[in-house]
Structure formats: structure tokens, C-alpha cells
Amino acid sequence: MKSTSFKLLIGFIIGAVTVGGYAIAIPNNVPVVKACIDNKTKALYVSSNGSCPKGRSAVDIGATGANVKSIAQSVSPSVVSIKVTSTLGSGSGSGSIYKSTSSLSYIITNNHVIESAATTGKIEVELNNGDIYVATIVGRNSEYDLAVVSINKSNLPEIPKGDSSSLAIGDVVIAFGSPLGLSGTVTSGIVSALNRPVTTGSTTAESYMDAIQTDAAINPGNSGGPLVDSQGRAVGVNSAIATLGSSFGPSGNIGLGFSIPFNQAVRIADELIATGKSTKPFLGVLFDTTYTGVGARIAMITPGQAADKAGLTVGTILKSIDGFKINDAVSAIVRVRSRVPGDQVVMVIQTPAGESKTLNITLGSAPALP
Known part of the structure; x- marks a missing residue:
């Protein structure tokens, strides 16, 4: 979509x-x-008479x-x-x-x-x-x-x-x-x-x-x-x-x-x-705000969090999450935030070397800002 x-x-x-x-x-x-x-x-x-059977x-x-x-x-x-x-x-x-x-x-x-x-x-x-x-x-x-x-x-x-x-x-x-x-x-x-x-x-x-x-x-x-x-x-x-x-x-x-x-x-x-x-699902990355290509490029990774555990590296570009195309950093953040802490998401990424990979990543949890 x-x-x-x-x-x-x-x-x-x-x-x-x-x-x-x-x-x-x-x-x-x-x-x-x-x-x-x-x-x-x-x-x-x-309904001819305004009533409905069981299950409807x-x-x-x-x-x-x-x-x-x-x-x-x-x-x-x-x-x-x-x-x-x-x-x-x-x-x-x-x-x-x-x-x-x-x-x-x-x-x-x-x-x-x-x-x-x-x-x-x-x-x-x-x-x-x-x-x-x-x-x-x-x-x-x-x-x-x-x-x-x-x-x-x-x-x-x-x-x-x-x-x-x-x-x-x-x-x-x-x-x-x-x-x-x-x-x-x-x-x-x-x-x-x-x-x-x-x-x-x-x-x-x-x-x-x-x-x-x-x-x-x-x-x-x-x-x-x-x-x-x-x-x-x-x-x-x-x-x-x-x-x-x-x-x-x-x-x-x-x-x-x-x-x-x-x-x-x-x-x-x-x-x-x-x-x-309240909490939010946490991937543990910061995105490169200067990147103008299609997708969201990772600029920083939080050690020990979901992205790090999955083997993502700086320079990796997120291309899709759960089948949704990622156009930019905003759409990437929204897709992650739409899930629940502990959910597993399917990500298609492009490595810094240009290789395409599909990963299953379990999101962490972090406190949400008041």
C-alpha cells in the first residue's frame, strides 16, 4: 500500500x-x-422485516x-x-x-x-x-x-x-x-x-x-x-x-x-x-534527516536495542515494514509506532553495500514522552 x-x-x-x-x-x-x-x-x-439471525x-x-x-x-x-x-x-x-x-x-x-x-x-x-x-x-x-x-x-x-x-x-x-x-x-x-x-x-x-x-x-x-x-x-x-x-x-x-x-x-x-x-515500541535508531532518496537511512543505532540485536548498521536503508513501502523517515517512524512493544515486524532493508535483505525484528519498549 x-x-x-x-x-x-x-x-x-x-x-x-x-x-x-x-x-x-x-x-x-x-x-x-x-x-x-x-x-x-x-x-x-x-432484512425484509428488520430482524437479523444469530451471527448478524x-x-x-x-x-x-x-x-x-x-x-x-x-x-x-x-x-x-x-x-x-x-x-x-x-x-x-x-x-x-x-x-x-x-x-x-x-x-x-x-x-x-x-x-x-x-x-x-x-x-x-x-x-x-x-x-x-x-x-x-x-x-x-x-x-x-x-x-x-x-x-x-x-x-x-x-x-x-x-x-x-x-x-x-x-x-x-x-x-x-x-x-x-x-x-x-x-x-x-x-x-x-x-x-x-x-x-x-x-x-x-x-x-x-x-x-x-x-x-x-x-x-x-x-x-x-x-x-x-x-x-x-x-x-x-x-x-x-x-x-x-x-x-x-x-x-x-x-x-x-x-x-x-x-x-x-x-x-x-x-x-x-x-x-x-505510557510506552512506545522502540527500534533504537535515529534516521538521517539529510537523506533525500526513497526510504529511511539509519544515521545512529542504540546499542543493545532491537535494531542492534537484528544486526542493522549505520547506513542501512529501510525500504518496507510489514509490506508498507517506506518513503522517508516519517513513514518509517509511523510504521514502528503503529505497533505494540514486543511485536515482531518484517523489514526489507538495503545494506550499505547495496544488498537487499528481509529481516524479522522484535521491537523493544521505551517510555513515551508526556
């Missing part, structure tokens, strides 16, 4: 104001077809591929608005209720939404019913642009959890959040691309996403809100949009939004909730 990495013109999507409201972007007068989806093969079957799940299909109205009603109570004020400035974003216990609730959002209040400041979470609670940061991971905050409110409705690895290009997805502070906003679209290497942030705190690309309208303020599938299950965390640059006017939705796969968010959120910290 060919991949293209994005660095320029990727913008964090943080809003600035909080305004009440509820909106759904959906065509009017759309006929809805009752269907059943096979739980294993994902094949669709028309009911789904409403219209021009949007999903009943957005019913999904909005069921998912919205699990979506929150987040407002941050600190000495570094103010902003707003979104989040979803990931876990809720008898004493408190944990909310997944983007690190860039709440990082300005990491040392001083105030984070407020507004629930779907308008109630507002002061939030505490549970943990942050700037390298994946994810964070978990908690509020002292029990037994809230948790966001239904989906499997982002089961997504396919063309699948219907629905974005929830508070774009430009307009809480309760819902937009629909499709998965436009998968495994899109995307980087955001500054050179000192870069985030790398193995992104889900969607044309569902995402705007400043949607950051941290969920992207759900046609059954209302979270499959992504909305994080960034492509923009045309300041010379083209204000940035906003142009049909190129990017979400962090929810499976990745779940792993990191669970670690943050358990320990306040």
Missing part, C-alpha cells in the same frame, strides 16, 4: 469558544434500508451508509466538550468518556488540547447535558498526541468501543465534537484512506499518527472527539486537519481530516490510567 507522509499544512484542531447547540450534518429525506451485517465476513444482507447485526443503511440520527442520539451522551484556561492561553476541544466507575470517569482527548494546563491552569469538562466539572490530568503522551483526564462524576455512559483495524476505505464514519465551540456537533462521511503517515506539533514535541483519513467535516475544536463507525462504535480520535495555508484564508475543513486509530488510543489510555505513564 502506497503511503504519503504529511508534515506541512497539518494543523491541530483547537477551538476557542464554548457555545451551546446541537447540529447534525445529514441530507434530508434519505430512504433507510434495513439490513444485517455478518459479524465475521462483514457482508451485508437485506442489524444496521440501517441510507445514502450515508448509516442511520446518523440514531447514532447521534446514542453516542452524544458519551461525548464531552473541554475548555482549558492557563497562563499560556485558552482553548477548547472535545473528548469521549472512556471508562466510568462508581467514583470517577476517565475521558480520552488529545494531548494538545490540555497540555497548556499541564503545570498550571484549569481544565473544565462539559457533559452532554450541560453539567460542568473540573478535570484532572491522569496522564499525557505527546508522541501519540493522546491524553486522559478524569472528573469526579460516577457512572457516566461510556463510548461504545470499536475495532479500528477492521476499517476499510469507503466505510461510513461519523465525527463528534465541538468545532469552534459548537458543542454537540455531528458530521458524517467516509474513510478516505488508511495508514496515512501524519506528523503534527513542533520539532521538540512531534506526534506521529498512523492516521485514518476522513472527509467527515472536522474543524478547530473537534480535537479529541470520537470518530465512530456505522454502528456507533469509536474507531478513532479526531486530531488534525490539512489546511491550504494562511495565504488562502482561515483554516477549516477541506475534506481532509485525520484521526488516531482507536485501538492505539485504547492501549495508551489503559497504560495512563494504570500508571500515569
Whole structure:
């Protein structure tokens, strides 16, 4: 699968104001077809009476591929608005209720939404019913642009959890959040691309996403809100949009939004909730930023880590990882970061002598930056 990495013109999507409201972007007068989806093969079957046999799940299909109205009603109570004020400035974003216990609730959002209040400041979470609670940061991971905050409110409705690895290009997805502070906003679209290497942030705190690309309208303020599938299950965390640059006017939705796969968010959120910290898979290399050829050339190797154990040397060029073509250092980092510590990956490399080799490499583990 060919991949293209994005660095320029990727913008964090943080809003600035909080305004009440509820909106759904959906065509009017759309006929809805009752269907059943096979739980294993994902094949669709028309249902004559709206019921489905064992092993198949009911789904409403219209021009949007999903009943957005019913999904909005069921998912919205699990979506929150987040407002941050600190000495570094103010902003707003979104989040979803990931876990809720008898004493408190944990909310997944983007690190860039709440990082300005990491040392001083105030984070407020507004629930779907308008109630507002002061939030505490549970943990942050700037390298994946994810964070978990908690509020002292029990037994809230948790966001239904989906499997982002089961997504396919063309699948219907629905974005929830508070774009430009307009809480309760819902937009629909499709998965436009998968495994899109995307980087955001500054050179000192870069985030790398193995992104889900969607044309569902995402705007400043949607950051941290969920992207759900046609059954209302979270499959992504909305994080960034492509923009045309300041010379083209204000940035906003142009049909190129990017979400962090929810499976990745779940792993990191669970670690943050358990320990306040999280990990990343570790290859143990630095790439040559001056290299302009196709692939990622190794400039430095950490002794005793995965690359060193596999026999990689300085000057080696990574050509593919798990069948994904490596175009540059960004795509190499994203491919490694998309895995889990301890995973085995298949790498095709070119040695400094020009020889092509295929290696099985077991990734190590390293602490992720907060």
C-alpha cells in the first residue's frame, strides 16, 4: 500500500469558544434500508422485516451508509466538550468518556488540547447535558498526541468501543465534537484512506499518527472527539486537519481530516490510567534527516536495542515494514509506532553495500514522552 507522509499544512484542531447547540450534518429525506451485517465476513444482507439471525447485526443503511440520527442520539451522551484556561492561553476541544466507575470517569482527548494546563491552569469538562466539572490530568503522551483526564462524576455512559483495524476505505464514519465551540456537533462521511503517515506539533514535541483519513467535516475544536463507525462504535480520535495555508484564508475543513486509530488510543489510555505513564515500541535508531532518496537511512543505532540485536548498521536503508513501502523517515517512524512493544515486524532493508535483505525484528519498549 502506497503511503504519503504529511508534515506541512497539518494543523491541530483547537477551538476557542464554548457555545451551546446541537447540529447534525445529514441530507434530508434519505430512504433507510434495513439490513444485517455478518459479524465475521462483514457482508451485508437485506432484512425484509428488520430482524437479523444469530451471527448478524442489524444496521440501517441510507445514502450515508448509516442511520446518523440514531447514532447521534446514542453516542452524544458519551461525548464531552473541554475548555482549558492557563497562563499560556485558552482553548477548547472535545473528548469521549472512556471508562466510568462508581467514583470517577476517565475521558480520552488529545494531548494538545490540555497540555497548556499541564503545570498550571484549569481544565473544565462539559457533559452532554450541560453539567460542568473540573478535570484532572491522569496522564499525557505527546508522541501519540493522546491524553486522559478524569472528573469526579460516577457512572457516566461510556463510548461504545470499536475495532479500528477492521476499517476499510469507503466505510461510513461519523465525527463528534465541538468545532469552534459548537458543542454537540455531528458530521458524517467516509474513510478516505488508511495508514496515512501524519506528523503534527513542533520539532521538540512531534506526534506521529498512523492516521485514518476522513472527509467527515472536522474543524478547530473537534480535537479529541470520537470518530465512530456505522454502528456507533469509536474507531478513532479526531486530531488534525490539512489546511491550504494562511495565504488562502482561515483554516477549516477541506475534506481532509485525520484521526488516531482507536485501538492505539485504547492501549495508551489503559497504560495512563494504570500508571500515569505510557510506552512506545522502540527500534533504537535515529534516521538521517539529510537523506533525500526513497526510504529511511539509519544515521545512529542504540546499542543493545532491537535494531542492534537484528544486526542493522549505520547506513542501512529501510525500504518496507510489514509490506508498507517506506518513503522517508516519517513513514518509517509511523510504521514502528503503529505497533505494540514486543511485536515482531518484517523489514526489507538495503545494506550499505547495496544488498537487499528481509529481516524479522522484535521491537523493544521505551517510555513515551508526556
